[in-house]
Amino acid sequence: MSLQCRHLRLSIADKVICKDLKISFNPGEFWGIMGINGVGKTTLLKSLIGLHEVDTENDKNMCIQLNNQSIYSYKRLELAQKTGIMLQEYEYNFPSTVLEATLIGRHPFLNQWQIEDTHDEQLALQALKRAGLEKLSQRALSTLSGGEKRRVNLATLLTQNPDYYLLDEPVNHLDLKAQMDILTLLSNQFKNSGQCGIMVIHDPNLAWRFCDHILLLFNKGEWLAGDTQQILTKDNLSRLYDCKIQQAGNGKNDTFFSPVLESEGIGVK
């Protein structure tokens, strides 16, 4: 069981996102994908579930494989039982309750005519509870704050509960405490249930704390992947962001990365 990229080449509008990407996302792992704005992190996530065309110069069917089978050989509905994504933002202009919005996560598991039953509703309510929204299940979506809407998106993915959680900046709009809560919840889930998380994230400190593997996407298709401890160094981060990064501490919970501004000229050694 794994989600693998083999010699994957991706580009968008003539801009190369990655060349010859070889990577294996395995059960129980929590990956962080980092890179500057516009480097193609979201596009990579989309390609992993077949929603963005890969470059065809190499064998398209080989490049992305789920459980040793090309993702293109899966029916969309089958794929949706194994992979799911929480997008960076949603544009939703229609009235709906929080519970209704969460229940769409059950779609891949229902027949065409089936109406969600109490079992599906229970799953959605549990997901809402885990996302900290149990009191809001009957609220109209339009009345929620930005952070609460993010939690609804997460609850939808938790209801879908796929093997591979693709998360595009899941903690943006969330306050500090909520960021810690959500990421703790996710990382525990991946550790305990053998599911896998692949998360685009900008904050190196959160990535250090919660992700056990890191993929860095540099410009022009270069990349670097591996264990967090090896990859997330101040040198690599300085190269990634083209900006001097300093590091304080080295432990699991007291490491801190922060950029050094040229004008400040102060930094930790």
Add this chain to the structure above:
Amino acid sequence: MLINNKFLFLTCLILLVLISFVFSLLTGSSKLSSNDIISLFNGTASPLLQTLIFELRLPRALAAFAAGALLSLAGVLMQVLLRNPLADPYVLGVSGGSALAALLAMLMGVNSLLMTGSAFIGALISILLVFVFSHQSGSWTVSRLLLTGIILASGWGAMISFILVIAPAEQVHGMLFWLMGDLSYDRPLLPAYLILLCGLIFSMLISRQLNIMLWGDLQAGSLGIQIKNLRLKIFFLSSLMTAGAITLAGSIGFVGLVIPHLVRLVLGTDHRYLLPASALTGGALLIIADTLARTILSPQQLPVGILTALIGVPLFLYLLKKST
């Protein structure tokens, strides 16, 4: 003010439809006495009365119901397709193509049956043109679809104006009537009801997918929906139903835009309830509007499109105010 008991609401709507049918059958220029009504039920009514009710008023009410239901369903689907609550069934130019064909037929002086056929063919041609021009090299985006539809619609609009300008004065009145929605002439009902039945069944089949489609292509795709395929289904379903409605009753405005909105305010966005509820509400509204259209200024008849707006606008504003 979302209603929890959705089945109760649907039942009430069915009652509303029945009441509006009765209202329409009993209202008109010749007043019915209570004896007349009783005689209708026990079969002792005079032939004249039977003709009036069953051959004049009933077909007209049935036509109004079908047109209202078709337009409302098409409106719901078009709003999903374009992911925009402000879309209506006519936004992609179907009505323009149909109206142009109908007016051309009137200009040539053909009978009403040929005109009806011509209106339907005009709608189909318009649908195909939008499809061909927006469906290029695999990409089929909402913005391209919308752009193609709107451009075509304005093209049809110009040609319609041209015909109105060159048409002989005695025909212009009939044409304007048709353009504002006209239920006063005889037309075949069966095709419209077939389209309504098939349209409702097919759209109910994809109703859960419609709910998810509103979250955007990516979310829908990641939840297992084949976007392109579904979009094509929605496009053709809503276009065909629009074509059916226009063919039946001319381009009645307002119903397709506002009925789905109105029902959503009360019932929410779950299409498994929204679709049947919109069909019933739209049908009932159009029956009532048409009954008023033929009676308020009788013997002068009004285009029903004027009445749908006159009833719908205040009703909608009231619900909107109440919901916020």
